[in-house]
Amino acid sequence: MRIIKKIFQTSRSHSAEDGIFFDKLTTILGFKPNNLEHYRKAFTHRSMNKTDEGGHAINYERLEFLGDAMLGSVIAAHLFSKVPTGDEGYLTKMRSKIVSREHLNELGKDFKLIEFVESKVSVQHFGENIHGNIFEAFIGAIYLDKGYSFCEKFIHKKIIKPYVDIDRLEGKVISYKSLLIEWCQKEKKQFQYEIYDDNGTGNLKHFGVKLHIDNKIVAKARATSKKKAEEIASKRAYFVFQSQIDTK
Amino acid sequence: MRIIKKIFQTSRSHSAEDGIFFDKLTTILGFKPNNLEHYRKAFTHRSMNKTDEGGHAINYERLEFLGDAMLGSVIAAHLFSKVPTGDEGYLTKMRSKIVSREHLNELGKDFKLIEFVESKVSVQHFGENIHGNIFEAFIGAIYLDKGYSFCEKFIHKKIIKPYVDIDRLEGKVISYKSLLIEWCQKEKKQFQYEIYDDNGTGNLKHFGVKLHIDNKIVAKARATSKKKAEEIASKRAYFVFQSQIDTK
Numbered sequence: 001m002r003i004i005k006k007i008f009q010t011s012r013s014h015s016a017e018d019g020i021f022f023d024k025l026t027t028i029l030g031f032k033p034n035n036l037e038h039y040r041k042a043f044t045h046r047s048m049n050k051t052d053e054g055g056h057a058i059n060y061e062r063l064e065f066l067g068d069a070m071l072g073s074v075i076a077a078h079l080f081s082k083v084p085t086g087d088e089g090y091l092t093k094m095r096s097k098i099v100s101r102e103h104l105n106e107l108g109k110d111f112k113l114i115e116f117v118e119s120k121v122s123v124q125h126f127g128e129n130i131h132g133n134i135f136e137a138f139i140g141a142i143y144l145d146k147g148y149s150f151c152e153k154f155i156h157k158k159i160i161k162p163y164v165d166i167d168r169l170e171g172k173v174i175s176y177k178s179l180l181i182e183w184c185q186k187e188k189k190q191f192q193y194e195i196y197d198d199n200g201t202g203n204l205k206h207f208g209v210k211l212h213i214d215n216k217i218v219a220k221a222r223a224t225s226k227k228k229a230e231e232i233a234s235k236r237a238y239f240v241f242q243s244q245i246d247t248k
Numbered sequence: 249m250r251i252i253k254k255i256f257q258t259s260r261s262h263s264a265e266d267g268i269f270f271d272k273l274t275t276i277l278g279f280k281p282n283n284l285e286h287y288r289k290a291f292t293h294r295s296m297n298k299t300d301e302g303g304h305a306i307n308y309e310r311l312e313f314l315g316d317a318m319l320g321s322v323i324a325a326h327l328f329s330k331v332p333t334g335d336e337g338y339l340t341k342m343r344s345k346i347v348s349r350e351h352l353n354e355l356g357k358d359f360k361l362i363e364f365v366e367s368k369v370s371v372q373h374f375g376e377n378i379h380g381n382i383f384e385a386f387i388g389a390i391y392l393d394k395g396y397s398f399c400e401k402f403i404h405k406k407i408i409k410p411y412v413d414i415d416r417l418e419g420k421v422i423s424y425k426s427l428l429i430e431w432c433q434k435e436k437k438q439f440q441y442e443i444y445d446d447n448g449t450g451n452l453k454h455f456g457v458k459l460h461i462d463n464k465i466v467a468k469a470r471a472t473s474k475k476k477a478e479e480i481a482s483k484r485a486y487f488v489f490q491s492q493i494d495t496k
Contacts (some may be wrong), residue, residue: 054332056332056333057335061335061336062328062334062335062336062339064336065324065328065336065339065340066324066325066328068324069320069321069324069325069343070321070324072317072320072321073317073318073320073321073396076313076314076316076317076318077314077317077391080310080313080314080388084302084304085304086310087305087309087310088309088310088312088313091310091313092313095317140328143325148321148396148397148400149396149397152396
């Protein structure tokens, strides 16, 4: 009887934990995952020394390879169609910028993926690259779980649309904040960046910003520094007012 | 009247040319292409100085970038699922071997893609890499014409299945020909490599080989040298008799 009770408890607690993981993933993904195991693997650090029944290591390192390849081809197809004037050298350079280690680290942080990492090493001991690595692994997990076309949609909706800006990458726009302030001053518009500490501490700390123009909130953003959050909010506002702002 | 006749002739001759191109492509692709323009672009050298109505260059260079990315992700996914024991470093190394310049040049030659190239520079002036470059561009054209899933199927059927052999790439099998000869001798089987010149001259020259075992043709292959054709035929025969041949 005690054994039955124990099994029942384990199974229930496992389901509850799965439920929380499932809900959090659904929020990030924007769709319901099919197989949680791919995502668990994407967040399992090698220090856990996990293996499957065949003795194969279970950790995120192989998924990094897969995710990197999927990011590479989706971004390549995007650049190819978006920049019909760009030659092979230009396209290659732009893709490198988008999938740079620094950019992937930023993405991993913004998605707060490190919260999910299972590791025997303290999170404080990881270098910066852990963020980009688990981000790539996460993309690999999406591909395994849902296939290429879903993975491509995710990359478009959650990465390319909010983060990939070709003008910025080309160096045409250095700072959206200065561009926006300049425009507000010229147009005699009132603006205010309202900053608040977001939840999280240490590596996980985030800042939120609301950008008000003429007393209306026109954009919100969250990032790992105040400066970055302001820049992202400014960029979002820029796209709202794009037709009225002259970047030339 | 003369003008009408001329239009009619031009249009008819264009269609006839398209028809031949369409038929040849269908044979290589194993399916009917939708939009021939993508494939024409994949075979247009920059020396043609072609541009579209927007003034953008029409040549295969941008398609190379796209095809390279598609090959990269399809091969990555294949290796990921095929070699569950391989870590990230292994997978990266294996992929580099498969998409090496040398290997891509071989593939381009075996598909005889250079026959389609439109150029103002003589084919004799191209270096070896033209074969690999137009092969990549051809993959890019397939992706644009039919989408990822079709492109993936093509790569599996026409490249991975006949050409990608993980044991060979790992250096476990150095020569299928010696493996096969050894096996024939051990099993007291008669074997004969029947070689014949194939069509084509110069860069386009191909050799064909039929491998007979016990007076039955067990495999055929074509390649740019006798040695390569023998090796490919041996590999094909190896896969026929695989269960009986011990490579350990």
